[in-house]
Structure formats: C-alpha cells, structure tokens
Amino acid sequence: MISLILVEDESFIRNGLEKNVDWNGLGYDLIGTASNGAEGLDLALRTGAQVVITDIRMPKMSGIEMAERIRASMPFVMFVFISGYSDFSYAISAIHLDAVDYILKPVDIDELSNVMKKLANKLQSGKTVPPPSFKKSLDDESAVSNVIVQRAIEYVSSHIHESLQVQDIANALRITPNYLSRIFRDETGDNLIKWITRYKVSAAKSLLLENVETKIYEVADMLGYSDYKYFIYIFKKYTGMTPENYRKEYFNSNLSAEKGEQR
Numbered sequence: 001m002i003s004l005i006l007v008e009d010e011s012f013i014r015n016g017l018e019k020n021v022d023w024n025g026l027g028y029d030l031i032g033t034a035s036n037g038a039e040g041l042d043l044a045l046r047t048g049a050q051v052v053i054t055d056i057r058m059p060k061m062s063g064i065e066m067a068e069r070i071r072a073s074m075p076f077v078m079f080v081f082i083s084g085y086s087d088f089s090y091a092i093s094a095i096h097l098d099a100v101d102y103i104l105k106p107v108d109i110d111e112l113s114n115v116m117k118k119l120a121n122k123l124q125s126g127k128t129v130p131p132p133s134f135k136k137s138l139d140d141e142s143a144v145s146n147v148i149v150q151r152a153i154e155y156v157s158s159h160i161h162e163s164l165q166v167q168d169i170a171n172a173l174r175i176t177p178n179y180l181s182r183i184f185r186d187e188t189g190d191n192l193i194k195w196i197t198r199y200k201v202s203a204a205k206s207l208l209l210e211n212v213e214t215k216i217y218e219v220a221d222m223l224g225y226s227d228y229k230y231f232i233y234i235f236k237k238y239t240g241m242t243p244e245n246y247r248k249e250y251f252n253s254n255l256s257a258e259k260g261e262q263r
Contacts, residue, residue: 001029002123003047007040007054007063008033008082013107017053020109027120037061044070049077051100051119053112056083067099078123080115082107104147148173149187152180156196160203163224164196200224201238204231208247216243 004023008014014033023030031047034040038060044052052070054063067079082103101115155169162168169192170177184192200223207219220231235243 002027002051002120003031003049004028004051004053005031005040005043005047005049006033007035007037007043007052007058007066009035009055009058011035013055013105017107017109017112021113021116026113026116027124028116037063037066041066041069044077045073048074050123051078051080051116053080053082053116056081078119080112080119082112104151145183145187148175148180148183152184152192156199160200161222161224163226166192197234198238201235204235204243205239205246208243209250212247212251219243 001024006014006017008017014035018030018033028051031049032043034043037054037058040052040054040058040063041061043049044066052067054066056063058066063081063083067081070077079099080101080103081099082105100119103112103115151173152169155172156164159168166177166181170180173180181192184190184195188195204219204223207214207222208216216232217228220226220228223231225231225234232242235241235246239246241249
C-alpha cells in the first residue's frame with residue numbers, strides 16, 4: 001500500500017474526501033490528515049508519507065510552502081494540489097514542484113480517483129512518475145487560461161440576475177480584472193463585457209417567450225438591469241428590435257406558420 005496524507009483546512013472537504021474516496025481500493029493507506037500547512041509538514045516528516053494531497057490556500061502555511069519544505073527533506077514525495085483559486089501563479093508553483101496534478105474545487109470524486117489510480121499504478125509498478133500531463137499542457141498557459149474562462153462563464157451563468165462587472169468576476173476568481181479580460185479575449189477572441197451582454201440578451205429572448213404575461217421590466221430585473229429602458233436599448237442594439245416587438249414577431253410568425261399548415 002502507498003502511504004498517503006491529506007492536508008485541507010476546510011473540515012467538511014477534508015472529512016468528505018477521507019470518507020468518500022475508496023483509498024484502499026485505489027492502493028493507498030491514508031495514514032493521517034491535517035488541517036493546515038504547518039500540521040501537514042509535521043505529519044509528512046513524521047510519517048514519511050509517499051503521497052500528499054493538499055489544498056493550496058491554508059492558514060499558518062500555504063500548501064505550496066509546505067510542499068517546498070517537505071520536498072527539501074523528502075525529494076521523492078508526490079503532490080496532488082487542490083484549490084478553489086484558478087490563479088495561474090498557483091499552477092506555476094505546482095509545476096515547479098512537479099505536481100502530479102492540480103484539481104480545482106469543488107473536487108470531483110471521480111476525477112480525483114482517476115488521478116490517484118494512475119499514480120498508484122505507476123508507483124506500484126516501480127516506474128518513475130513522468131512529468132504530469134497537466135504540466136505539459138501548461139507550456140503555453142493554455143490549460144490554466146481555459147480553466148479561468150470556464151470559471152468566468154460559470155460565474156456569469158450563476159449570477160446572471162446581477163449587474164455584472166469584470167471586477168465582480170475577477171474578485172470571485174481571485175485574479176486581477178485586467179488579467180481576466182486579457183485571458184478571456186485571448187481564449188475566446190471576444191471582449192468579456194460584450195460576451196456577458198450577448199449572453200444576457202440570449203437569456204432575455206428565452207424569458208420573453210416562456211411566459212407572454214411576463215412584463216418587460218420584469219425580464220430586465222431578472223437579468224440585473226435596474227433601468228428597464230436601458231435594457232430595451234441594449235436588446236434593440238443586439239437584435240435590431242425592441243423586446244416587445246421581438247415577442248410579437250415570434251408569436252405572429254408561429255401563428256402564420258400554423259395557418260399555412262392548416263390550408
């Protein structure tokens with residue numbers, strides 16, 4: 001069995017991973033857990049663990065600093081980092097430590113299990129673990145950039161009812177607005193604010209047609225527009241017609257199509 005320790009300051013995540021992953025089935029002996037980087041360092045050095053799964057942002061000592069100090073005394077320890085912060089600088093630090101992988105929260109149990117199974121197979125076969133595929137994919141920063149874009153899109157989708165600004169999304173991702181805007185543009189070829197606006201207009205189209213009784217100002221409010229006249233202006237700018245006309249044209253065209261089929 002491969003000795004393993006888990007270092008995570010959020011107790012519900014730590015306990016969840018401890019109980020919900022079939023460590024023995026994957027070939028691991030989970031010999032201990034720690035709630036911060038300092039405890040993790042002590043635990044790793046005391047137990048001589050072969051593998052460390054660790055969060056990055058933790059009190060007392062970060063996962064990166066802990067890993068560096070462990071690696072200084074135990075050069076063959078393997079690390080798997082988990083983090084809720086899709087900041088490229090953290091991923092770069094993980095690369096420099098030859099991390100097996102870098103998994104973003106919320107942790108997908110199947111994803112983590114697959115990563116750990118592959119690592120176990122390599123360690124048990126006596127093979128040297130090669131540089132991780134994650135490391136290779138970050139040669140041009142594209143993998144992390146893609147993650148940032150996906151997280152930005154997820155944030156917009158779940159906060160579509162708010163008046164979104166780049167600063168809001170950047171704060172949620174713990175990166176700077178300028179960096180987020182650049183990454184989004186490089187990955188999608190699109191301006192983030194314009195993309196958000198088109199996304200909201202697309203959502204507005206669906207809302208306008210879902211219930212004909214829904215007022216225009218109610219649709220505007222659902223999408224974070226406190227000024228419904230501005231919402232009408234934006235909608236017309238992107239579709240060429242007002243929300244009311246869009247709704248009428250849709251239902252009129254459908255009605256005409258139905259009459260044509262009946263003839």
